[in-house]
Amino acid sequence: MSGGRGPQRGGATPSGADAGRAAEPTTTELLAVVAGRLDERLPEIVRDMRDHLATRIDDLGGDPLLVEMLQSSIEGNVATICHVLANDIGIESLQPTTAAVEYAVRLAQRDVSLGALTRAYYLGQSMLLRLALDEVEHLDVSESARMEVVRGVAETIHRYIDWILQYVSTVHDTERRRWWSARATLNASTVLKVLRGDEVGEKAFAGATSYELAGSHLALISWVDGEPDNEAQQRMDTVIRRIAGLLRSPRPPLTSAADGATAWAWIAGAGHRIDDVTRAGIDDLVASSGGIRVAFGLPGSGTEGFRRSHEQAATARLIALGTRRYARAATVGYDDPDVAVLALLTKDPAATRAWIAETLGTLAAPGSAAQQIRDTLRVYYATGENHTRTATELGLHRNTVRQRVARFQSECAGRSTDPLEIALALRVHEALREGG
Template sequence: MTTASGSAEEHTGDVSELLALVARQLDLRMPEIVREMRDLLASRIDDLGGDPQLVEMLQASIEGNVTTICHILANGIDLESLQPTTAAVEYAARLAQRDVPLAALTRAYYLGQSMFLRLGMDEAERLGVSDRVKIDVVRDIADVVHRYIDWILQLVTGVHEQERRRWWTTRATLNASIILKVLRGDSLPIRGFVSETGYTLAQTHLGVMAWSDVDAEDAARQHEIDHLLRRLATAVHSSAAPLITVVDRSTAWAWFGGARLDAGALARVEDLVATVPGVRTALGEPGHDVEGFRRTHEQAAIARLVALSSPRYRDRAVVSYADPQVALVQLLTKDATATATWVREVLGDYAGAGEQARVMRDTVAAYYAADKNAVRTAEQLGVHRNTVRQRVDRFEASVGARGVDPLQVALALRIYDDLLLEGADARHT
């Protein structure tokens, strides 16, 4: 039987010659193989197919790897004498710079391996040799391909990890310098900012701060925060890649361009942050252009301060400046001692711990919220109206000659949780 690759009489025993023949046949089809493999990987792995430049680099990496494998098959070269192709190394580094996870790169190599094995077996079928020889050829092809993929994956994995750490740190450091200039109010051309950071100031900005409340390995936690911020940018419909800068080992600042922070977006943010235990976020409100860039960052900083200092917010993973209470708490906590003194003056004996004081605060808060209607207050609290009247009388009597200002009492009750007590007694206003 004669085939396109030769006859059975010509190829009966020397597997190395058959491997070389298979390699030559594959090499002749190189452009076709590379295109098909590129299209397969770009379509099957989302992280690899969204950027034309990455697709072009993917093609170059595929061509370099396939050419090397064919070279090994044709010449029986040992892996120890090989150097990784420049295209494969550069592609791994570029994926790290684009924050494409290592898992995507690994999957690409395994999908490419499967496709190359299928092509190699197809060529082995065309050799026109006995089944026994054909099995030997296929076994050797598989052995070469598996060993090469294992070898190259170790190399590009190391490149990806090293570049990810270097790029992330370098990018964050460079961003920090130019960002601080803008936050300080230094004069800086918008085009200059774009060229340095890849982020334009001529848009709407949403300022975000993210930090970790738990100890973790620095690089791993930094990358975790970075990845979360990028997911959050998508959740609020940011129109471009976020601007991120590192503040310390467990804190990062970010700006999301063109973001919208409606109730649905905030809910998505809360859901995403909940998937990363120990990480918390503070959000500003959207602001426009350079002033908006500064102001939304200031608002995020205020929200973070409240998240760290207020018992009301200390257990929340997401704190937004859009919450009306946040700005109020921040204003009051600028002089927390004076504010706490004022609250105690207004609430008198009932500005303290204990069940009796808590019940009184709940009753008075409900009473003034119901416009001093004892019947509605009783219905809300599930007690008799006479009980409400007795409690309110005791509270007003405790105030003494100073008298009761309903507005002051309502405000004092509202901020009591945030400024005075640390324990559960303060969580009922």
């Protein structure tokens, strides 16, 4: 291989105990076998690696968009390594995958350190090497041939990671310097210090941002639903300023770019929760803004309120991105129905799905029959377990309601029958994107 896997690419020369064996495949051929087996498992490998990295490196997880980009980057890198192993391609002839480059750019825009990106690559390297060596162990070849394959796998993976890290590190550094320069006028560094809990005096903050930390604030997060175009940032800025106008803010909002497709903002003087009429106006404004979405927190006062309202807006955005109920909503507020509860339950999605399955049993499965009974049970528990009111509200015969409730109760043997727990499981099941 032009990439330099070693001088014994033709396979080991058998000697001693191996002399009687039939001619074995060459190292090149065996590497192709290992690559093929890894490629067959690509979706599983990518999923496991994504979950591992997102949990082991805090800066890389949390945001569904970042996790999605992480997955695409992993898939591109692993697929490329398999291609190199299978086809004896030199590392120097490769081009970095678009997903890997875009992920490095986005991390730089989010102020995620190069160290976090580097650690992610080395953790991924370790996982892939272990999986590849497991496949080598399953080869029916001599020990000497196996050792040659191990050397080839290890050298290829190590050389690829070294090469791609040099490339994405340069991309990250270039973008970080460019992005910080571009958003300097937005005083994002000062905002980030406050959000991190650093000591920033109110006078110093006002001097840097022309925004007062004293008083009340309502935090917003605006983002582009889909690929941002050249006008996306301008549209987000316009939407935020119009929302401030609808809320009758006495001062211009403070807006800071989180990245090319996301803006953080605070509206001064919003000391009360948004009323229904104003909320309807905001919804209409955002819905007509050309792919812009907005999440917002609750009003807060002073530095702590500035910080807490932003945390709530970030929570509302996660629910907007990660649940079926709010997947198409132009705006999502922290005090919207079920948002705070869903935020608590979706911090561990796997555990939440397991709890729903344990609570609802077969009714957690997809299909119209299960959906029909879930719809009946939701109204049944909402009406205080009243068969007559449930039948009236759903336009059903009372016996139909009784039969559906009885069917569910008959399946509850050994499970919780707490009405509050069942009602909550039904609501969360309906709201989550994975719901049936």
